[in-house]
């Protein structure tokens with residue numbers, strides 16, 4: 001029964017998508033003839049630019065001439081694309097792009113959250129059963145996708161092709177590389193800044209991936225030692241002052257160009273490895289790594305549709321330090337434009353321009369630096385979660401007596417110690433005191449109790465809906481606190497660390513709005529103003545590849561799809577019988 005049903009599904013998909021030279025002949029996707037004549041892409045490339053705001057295209061795009069320009073000009077650009085949920089954070093964003101679902105479904109609510117069962121803060125990819133495999137100096141820790149609750153597009157491509165899809169992902173951050181892949185991967189690689197080496201995990205492979213090992217030997221990170229990041233454009237081309245208000249460069253750099261990496265070819269110091277991972281040199285390295293993967297594995301030339309996922313994470317570090325209105329961000333994008341231009345030219349040569357589809361998006365945007373907004377007369381600032389917790393404890397003291405009630409506050413999620421939230425729900429006076437204390441913190445807009453968010457995904461109130469789409473029962477906080485526009489959470493507003501002038505993670509436009517661009521065969525180029533989210537990428541690519549996602553929250557962006565063979569093959573192929 002299962003097999004028969006599968007066969008029908010395969011036939012329907014073929015009728016819809018396969019371009020056949022002998023249309024009347026029934027073929028399954030598995031037959032060589034069907035493979036040859038298939039209209040499906042040979043390679044799917046998913047590109048994530050960490051912290052790329054949607055309006056960077058409008059603000060800085062006129063200076064791009066290569067890869068980013070090609071995407072904007074030749075691709076389908078969804079100009080209003082935005083995340084509809086609140087926790088606009090890296091791990092959540094990558095999981096949304098890779099699965100086509102929102103955190104309320106895929107379970108990755110933030111980069112880290114308070115785990116009630118263990119009474120510990122856990123990272124989204126942390127896994128004690130997995131071990132990091134280093135391609136250089138030994139690295140500690142273990143990462144896996146075990147907390148991701150649904151399969152990814154890549155997982156489905158592999159399963160539905162009978163294992164013919166090869167999955168390769170790479171990023172600076174482990175959470176980006178792992179979540180872009182899913183539950184299995186042929187090669188998933190990230191950068192361990194602490195050890196200065198690239199790495200993978202035993203969750204995907206028992207040993208270092210041989211081609212990657214070779215690549216690392218011929219491309220040591222140390223090759224950039226002594227280099228300096230200088231602006232690529234003439235000074236007059238930059239829109240903002242070099243040392244803008246509130247900038248907080250990472251240790252080792254000043255607030256204006258040039259930014260030296262330091263190090264020496266013999267033995268660079270730890271600071272070199274850290275700064276390298278936060279510089280445009282890391283993004284360029286990633287472009288070369290992708291070429292090596294395509295060459296070594298013959299991606300785009302195999303029996304199935306292959307999957308390449310990349311996350312350019314250096315922009316996130318630069319944006320946190322210098323803000324979205326900075327020469328550094330503008331320069332990063334000009335350099336990424338060149339890196340992507342080289343990558344596309346390489347894919348044109350090796351895979352063929354008609355054989356690969358590209359999707360580009362971002363995991364989140366970023367808020368302007370509060371000091372810049374204050375200078376412009378806006379109400380803006382930082383909310384210390386330490387202060388929120390202190391105020392709550394102080395407010396409960398006269399009612400319940402002295403003692404600890406809050407376990408943790410992490411971004412907007414507030415966790416009480418076991419039993420405390422139930423006690424609050426049963427004690428209106430204490431609950432009132434807690435809510436008043438939270439409301440009294442400058443910069444706080446609203447708050448929701450977890451019980452209000454459980455079934456609120458369909459809420460007509462966009463803020464409540466956004467909070468509900470980030471709410472995963474058991475993982476999310478007992479209460480969720482929403483800051484005002486241009487305010488965001490930090491641990492301690494009085495002691496900010498280097499490299500952290502601003503951040504993201506709210507439900508406001510500057511955090512939610514990101515690029516969504518598709519390019520390649522089957523994509524109608526143009527600018528689209530219809531509503532779209534990054535969760536629409538996986539369903540759209542799934543449709544192009546002739547596979548089905550089990551549980552997507554997003555939709556296929558059908559207005560941008562042109563499947564030229566569809567009508568032709570449907571006309572001439574026998575209609576599938578209704579089951």
Ligand SMILES: [Zn+2]
Nearest residue numbers: 051090316320
């Ligand atoms: Zn970030």
